[in-house]
Amino acid sequence: MVFNERYAGAYDALYRDKDYEKECDYIESLFRKHGRKPRSILDLGCGTGGHALILAQRGYRVTGIDRSSPMLEIARSKAKGKGAEFIKGDITKLRLNRKFDAVISMFAVMGYQTANDSFAAVCKLARRSLSPGGLFMFDCWHGPAVLLDRPTPRIKEIDSGKDEKIIRYTLPEMDVMNHIVNVNFRVWRVKRNSFKENAEVHPMRFFFPQEVIYFLEVAGFDKVRLYPFFEIDRELTDKDWNMMVVGAQPG
Helix, strand or coil: CCCCHHHHHHHHHHCCCCCHHHHHHHHHHHHHHCCCCCCEEEEECCCCCHHHHHHHHCCCEEEEEECCHHHHHHHHHHCCCCCEEEEECCCCCCCCCCCEEEEEECCCHHHHCCCHHHHHHHHHHHHHHEEEEEEEEEEEEEHHHHHHCCCCCEEEEEEEECCEEEEEEEEEEEEHHHCEEEEEEEEEEEECCEEEEEEEEEEEEEECHHHHHHHHHHHCCCEEEEEECCCCCCCCCCCCCEEEEEEECCC
8 A cells, every 4th residue: 555654644744845835836827828717626636635725725626535544634634724625535436426627636646547547547537527628637757758867766864853853765666668667665754762664665657648648538638738847838858757737628
């Protein structure tokens, strides 16, 4: 299982330098570029609510979906009075009888859909969940750049307060033929009188432009645009590791 209780407990500390505000600014810039003014947003793979809570504070009605109970517990604890709701569910199997103006899936959540049928299922869920003219937006790893600039081992150490250090070692293993990087995480939480260790393997898929366009068109989206992450006015190149995908619902 990925994002178990121990990893979820360290998640916000490990990513406290992630600029969720800037990413939500980028999401809104794409709304404007595509001429949309959504009021309701479905957040697939919402995690601890990093994007959902900011968007809710900006006036959107946000529903977050995630399959990790520990991650959702943290999201709900932060959500009191902030206008976002969080639901436990598997986005490859979920059926919602509701429509939204936009569907987002951020922080490479779509990369966890390593099988074609899983990726296709999430695309179809997004299509079913959108009102006419709605947008499906997600970021993912861009295959050409991943192959040119392959991921390398990394170590991150942070002081989480209360005399505790969190250390994470990341060891990526490439599976080129299946378009997957198996990301091996080892996380240590070190206090003066205690030591806890957690290990998880996160298989992450990288994508190529034509396959992404194909999957979204088969799901029923009639316009698909690809952008370098954080940009809206430049063409994607093989130097861009992160790709932003925007699919438009007919209507």
